[in-house]
Amino acid sequence: MATKAAVSVSVAASITAASSSSSKFVINTPHRFLCLKRLSSFSSFSASALAIKCTSISNCSPNKSARSMEGFTTRTRASAQPLENASELIASVETFIFDCDGVIWKGDKLIDGVPETLDMLRSKGKRLVFVTNNSTKSRKQYGKKFETLGLNVNEEEIFASSFAAAAYLKSINFPKDKKVYVIGEDGILKELELAGFQYLGGPEDGGKKIELKPGFLMEHDKDVGAVVVGFDRYFNYYKVQYGTLCIRENPGCLFIATNRDAVTHLTDAQEWAGGGSMVGAICGSTQREPLVVGKPSTFMMDYLANKFGILKSQICMVGDRLDTDILFGQNGGCKTLLVLSGVTSLSMLQSPSNSIQPDFYTNKISDFLSIKAATL
Amino acid sequence: MEQVSMEATNPNPSSMSGVAAASAAELLCCANARALLDSVDAFLFDCDGVIWKGDKLIDGVPQTLDMLRSKGKKLVFVTNNSTKSRIQYANKFQSLGLSVNQDEIFSSSFAAAMYLKVNQFPPHKKVYVIGGEGIVQELQLAGFTALGGPEDAEKRAQWKSNCLFEHDKYVGAVVVGLDPDINYYKLQYATLCIRENPGCLFIATNRDSVGHMTDLQEWPGAGCMVAAVCGSTEQEPIVVGKPSTFMMDFLLQKFNVSTSRMCMVGDRLDTDILFGQNAGCKTLLVLSGVTTQSTLDDPSNSIKPDYYTNKVSDILSLLGE
Numbered sequence: 001m002a003t004k005a006a007v008s009v010s011v012a013a014s015i016t017a018a019s020s021s022s023s024k025f026v027i028n029t030p031h032r033f034l035c036l037k038r039l040s041s042f043s044s045f046s047a048s049a050l051a052i053k054c055t056s057i058s059n060c061s062p063n064k065s066a067r068s069m070e071g072f073t074t075r076t077r078a079s080a081q082p083l084e085n086a087s088e089l090i091a092s093v094e095t096f097i098f099d100c101d102g103v104i105w106k107g108d109k110l111i112d113g114v115p116e117t118l119d120m121l122r123s124k125g126k127r128l129v130f131v132t133n134n135s136t137k138s139r140k141q142y143g144k145k146f147e148t149l150g151l152n153v154n155e156e157e158i159f160a161s162s163f164a165a166a167a168y169l170k171s172i173n174f175p176k177d178k179k180v181y182v183i184g185e186d187g188i189l190k191e192l193e194l195a196g197f198q199y200l201g202g203p204e205d206g207g208k209k210i211e212l213k214p215g216f217l218m219e220h221d222k223d224v225g226a227v228v229v230g231f232d233r234y235f236n237y238y239k240v241q242y243g244t245l246c247i248r249e250n251p252g253c254l255f256i257a258t259n260r261d262a263v264t265h266l267t268d269a270q271e272w273a274g275g276g277s278m279v280g281a282i283c284g285s286t287q288r289e290p291l292v293v294g295k296p297s298t299f300m301m302d303y304l305a306n307k308f309g310i311l312k313s314q315i316c317m318v319g320d321r322l323d324t325d326i327l328f329g330q331n332g333g334c335k336t337l338l339v340l341s342g343v344t345s346l347s348m349l350q351s352p353s354n355s356i357q358p359d360f361y362t363n364k365i366s367d368f369l370s371i372k373a374a375t376l
Numbered sequence: 377m378e379q380v381s382m383e384a385t386n387p388n389p390s391s392m393s394g395v396a397a398a399s400a401a402e403l404l405c406c407a408n409a410r411a412l413l414d415s416v417d418a419f420l421f422d423c424d425g426v427i428w429k430g431d432k433l434i435d436g437v438p439q440t441l442d443m444l445r446s447k448g449k450k451l452v453f454v455t456n457n458s459t460k461s462r463i464q465y466a467n468k469f470q471s472l473g474l475s476v477n478q479d480e481i482f483s484s485s486f487a488a489a490m491y492l493k494v495n496q497f498p499p500h501k502k503v504y505v506i507g508g509e510g511i512v513q514e515l516q517l518a519g520f521t522a523l524g525g526p527e528d529a530e531k532r533a534q535w536k537s538n539c540l541f542e543h544d545k546y547v548g549a550v551v552v553g554l555d556p557d558i559n560y561y562k563l564q565y566a567t568l569c570i571r572e573n574p575g576c577l578f579i580a581t582n583r584d585s586v587g588h589m590t591d592l593q594e595w596p597g598a599g600c601m602v603a604a605v606c607g608s609t610e611q612e613p614i615v616v617g618k619p620s621t622f623m624m625d626f627l628l629q630k631f632n633v634s635t636s637r638m639c640m641v642g643d644r645l646d647t648d649i650l651f652g653q654n655a656g657c658k659t660l661l662v663l664s665g666v667t668t669q670s671t672l673d674d675p676s677n678s679i680k681p682d683y684y685t686n687k688v689s690d691i692l693s694l695l696g697e
Binding site for chain 1: 430431432533535536538539540555557558563564567571583585586590591592593596597600601602603604605606609610
């Protein structure tokens with residue numbers, strides 16, 4: 001089995017923990033980024049070598065302007081500019097990566113002007129990719145959601161963190177005779193199955209109960225070689241214990257997180273505790289930090305850049321969250337556009353405690369249509 | 377009462393660089409056991425992994441406690457396990473054949489209620505609990521209104537577009553402790569309170585990563601539930617249990633003993649031993665719980681107790697009593 005020794009993973013220092021103020025929105029979150037440095041002896045997932053370089057991770061402490069991380073220097077970023085020349089931005093990139101929640105839809109409601117905007121970009125020959133940290137659905141299931149909303153999006157253009165977890169295991173040649181324990185929902189299970197991995201856990205363990213009484217021993221499968229943790233509405237003590245036992249007692253067992261979002265917009269009306277909560281729980285019991293495959297880790301960026309043969313400088317990342325979407329784009333060396341149609345407001349962006357500055361910001365993606373109509 | 381500062385506990389012993397480089401822990405033997413006994417007026421015992429494991433008493437404990445009492449030593453039990461109130465713990469001791477008074481027990485459930493009391497938590501505000509009956513009872517005993525706790529174990533959230541997950545706007549504090557009935561509903565409720573109720577406190581009874589909830593194996597501790605709430609709120613809690621010395625103020629009130637004449641006996645380095653060290657007590661690590669000899673000796677461990685031994689009853693056998 002590919003042990004952690006075989007895949008050298010350097011994990012960048014975390015962003016400083018949030019202050020304990022009761023302000024609703026806190027930018028600085030503790031994150032561990034998955035930064036992969038592949039050894040050439042490993043065969044890759046696709047036929048061509050998947051060269052994932054050790055990427056620079058920007059450390060967004062508000063007190064530091066320029067930091068040097070592992071030989072890279074992150075420049076002091078100028079404040080985000082309102083998007084005034086959409087055609088110029090469109091012309092300067094080849095690919096648009098869109099986050100979904102708060103950018104394309106909110107809950108199950110499409111945001112105004114999205115279909116026309118996507119059509120316009122496609123008509124200009126732009127490649128469109130959708131990258132979401134939401135691990136509850138598989139790519140196929142997301143494809144159906146897009147279809148239901150009347151959007152013409154191919155499954156191959158969608159990269160959910162559920163897919164990322166399976167793709168990561170594939171990229172390290174996770175042995176097929178090992179199993180994966182899942183604290184998460186159906187999307188993760190489906191992607192693992194598609195990738196040919198055996199899994200345990202998932203929603204059905206949500207009904208399992210524990211009785212803490214003398215003589216009771218919880219057994220766990222010694223063949224579990226990885227625990228994947230993501231957003232889980234069926235979270236319970238049984239799963240926490242199972243995952244904890246695997247990580248603590250199975251030699252070399254990996255601890256993988258789909259993402260660490262603190263809150264998520266499951267319904268359009270309010271915020272809901274996100275994957276960061278479940279992942280936090282396992283960190284708390286194992287005292288280990290996970291490998292994060294979702295944003296802001298650049299794993300998915302590296303994966304799709306390699307898959308489609310695109311240069312990251314030719315990409316614009318469009319998202320509504322500073323500490324996942326925009327950081328993801330910046331970590332990957334892309335242009336970044338923040339939309340205010342999701343969780344981030346203008347005042348949050350401009351708050352002195354915020355140090356993540358996208359290149360541009362605008363209200364919503366359909367602004368591409370109205371701001372200086374693009375002519376190429 | 378002076379407000380004791382709460383340091384957010386770091387569960388990783390190796391990063392406690394603030395602790396002065398201590399000499400190696402001494403194995404308890406006849407000579408130093410006698411010296412320890414003579415230099416100490418009060419013994420503070422952790423419970424899980426020291427007195428009992430789950431519901432099973434560890435060998436030789438009753439006789440050892442009796443011997444210590446017969447020598448005029450004061451005994452106190454300081455536990456991070458918040459699932460029971462002090463009264464419930466007294467009952468547990470009794471059911472195991474140990475005679476321990478409620479006043480001799482300092483549980484983290486009690487600590488949480490006391491923290492709110494000493495900080496004048498307003499009586500019209502409510503407390504949301506992720507944890508067991510112990511926390512709820514102690515809060516009620518202290519005159520506070522508790523929501524959540526075991527009652528919310530079977531609650532489920534709804535996901536329909538028009539359904540709003542409601543939470544009480546009068547919740548002014550969320551207390552998180554060990555909760556084997558943890559579920560998404562509770563996490564969401566606590567998250568909304570902390571993120572949306574202005575000034576809402578986030579209090580952790582403790583942050584132990586694992587503990588011996590049953591005799592046969594370790595189970596995730598309060599550290600798990602607390603970290604889950606940290607994950608969704610992006611906030612760090614006020615920790616009232618070990619290694620925070622908050623409880624020490626209450627102990628000192630009860631006994632007229634200086635902390636240098638106390639010995640903390642526990643099985644966890646990053647809670648029990650650190651608590652003892654932070655408070656200026658002597659410290660004795662027992663290997664009958666979560667810590668092994670190799671963990672103690674590991675180069676990455678920087679928390680060194682004054683003494684260590686296999687189990688509590690070694691005190692008895694070494695003294696040849």
